[in-house]
Amino acid sequence: MTVPQKRVETRIDPYVDAYASRTRGLKASAVRALFAVANRPEVVSLAGGMPNIADLPLDVVGSLVSELISTRGPQAMNYGSAQGEEPIRQQICQVMALEGIEAAADDIIISCGSQQALDLVTRTFIDPGDVILAEAPSYVGALGTFAAYQAQVVHVPMDDQGIIPEAFRQATVAARAKGRQVKFLYTIPNFNNPSGILMTLERRQALLAVARELDVLIIEDNPYGLLALDQPPLPAIRSMDHDQVIYLGSFSKTFAPGFRVGWALAPPAVLKKLVLAQESATLCPPVFSQFVISAYLSNWDWQGQIVKFRDMYRSRRDAMLRGLEDHMPDGVTWTHPKGGFFVWATLPEGLDADQLSARAASYRVAYVPGTAFYADGLGSRNMRLSYCFPTPERIYEGTRRLGEALREEMGLRATFGLVRSTKRDQSTAEIVGASHQLGGAS
């Protein structure tokens, strides 16, 4: 036997007591660890939300980059304005006009993806304990940002037309009655991540009316608006009001996410704060990326490219809906998105998508459990299924595997008498009700 020299007591990380309290939620997760298999080719990953940019004209982009370096290299590779470069801000106005927004370049700030714009907005508005209202369910990346600034997220139910204005009103009134500051409502009105739901025009107008009445700012996050697969894009909420809405946009889904260029369009006073926040965060957004995207917008039929993207995503969306129809056991429901990347599935009562993920991994298929999209632990019966990246054939195969995993799980639960859940998931129930009304996609 070996003889130890002296006793060691350790928690492995010597800085464990030095971290900020807001990092306490950053823990290892068995469910997250299971995602590691999603990158393997044997696994059909319906988990990631990575845009499929295989159809981009890489030769054109290469030429643009080469010309950029040879003609304006020193400028493109230097520091720039904290607000972002003027030419791309002008061009962004043209992009936003496609969704009815009239804006001036001076009202735009460029960010490192719209994710950083959301971070700047949250940093600017949120004190610990402030309330942010968000759709139920809502984008996991936004929830992470809100948690980092120690906001309290209150979810507002949705139906097949989007967030429910009366529920928005009730949530605001209830929070204020408790003495809480409601700082803003965060919404993804176009093909919500993760539910895929498109907020109707009437609902946008009604939502805005409540926001004006209660004086609540709306953060309109719109990464998927131009990826409407079945109809022209709807007018953005920002197109209806200049003062009540901060609009977040992105080139990640309509061009390429690797350049990390997004933006915020904000009322002038807010914009000044965001620019100051940007200076302290990054000094300036990446200049080179802005120049590349600006050149792409100037020299390529980028709207034609988006039409190609739509065709590609439509075939994938249709493959997923066909696969779900063919393979899901009775009792499973799902949304029928008219754009974007995601289908939101709801499992029968008693099933738990977190627990199912291990069995799904055994069947070589991956998805994101619904609890990731709630700040309050709901969503256990939901899963987000992405159709953006795999081929249509792989997507269809993925739904087949998922169906097998579900059947086995349901069989086991029946064996052990676990047919009904003891807890009722109200937010899930709202979406379940919606999914029956959404109809076919094509």
Added chain:
Amino acid sequence: MTKHVIVIAGGLSHEREISLESGQRVARELTSAGFNVTVSDLDPSLITLLKGADQPVVFSMLHGGVGEDGAVAEVLDLVGVPFVGSRAVACRASYDKALAIPVAARAGLATPARVILPHDMFRDLGAPNLMGLIEDRLGLPLVVKPSASGSALGVSIVERIDDLPIAMVNAYAFGRTVVVEEFIAGVEVAVPVFDLGAGPQAFPPVEIRPQSGRYDFEARYTAGATTYICPARLDDDVITACQTMAVEAHQALQLRDFSRADIIVGQDGPVFIESSVAPGMTETSLVPLSLETAGQSLSAVLAQLVRLADQRQ
């Protein structure tokens, strides 16, 4: 010439992420020991790599599934490449708790009372009937775990009989057979065993104190969530008993090179839970901590294992 070591990590098991971390750590340590190290996933390029390399030695850090159930060891034998770690037949017996625990019990080691059943039995005989028998036999609380899995994945501690069905379903997500054990209250320790050429030798037991009270996945892999004390705060004779148990388990299961025994020191002394043939080597893993406490360099110990494997060519 610098020896070529191929570290296999990743694979398609539920423990892929942990395996990748362990593999990177082993690769770093062996590189610092002067070896030419290649890290490879378990994929179709592996055979080509093995056959094309000049007399390589393989160090598998695959956790779970084919990495620990002997399948990879079988393939390495088939290719004719020397490797660190246990042979296929020993891996098979050790990884499957349904096989390993009876072997350990026959060797005289104290083991928990247990029931091992495939899910078909519950379906055919009626789950309520069988669960009732289990409760009568083992009492409460119970530990429910997959027969073949690691990193506490699929493991539940059941304190109320009403929670047994969901624990069973969760465990069956990781395999067709589940082990239900009596819960042993006590001090949880891990004891590494290394055979560096002079027979298997136990290293200092690491005492595990999870803040949450349960050494689950989160407690294992979140730095700061668990306090590790090495050597464990146990009387010298108990420490010796744990080390003896770890070596006896290593021998009874016919393991080779290295293993890690998981033991709970209960009221009546140490109880053997399981031995791992590919213990974790991540930053939060127990084996490196034990070696460090014993004044050994992880790098030097892993290098010696490679040299011994190379001599087996």
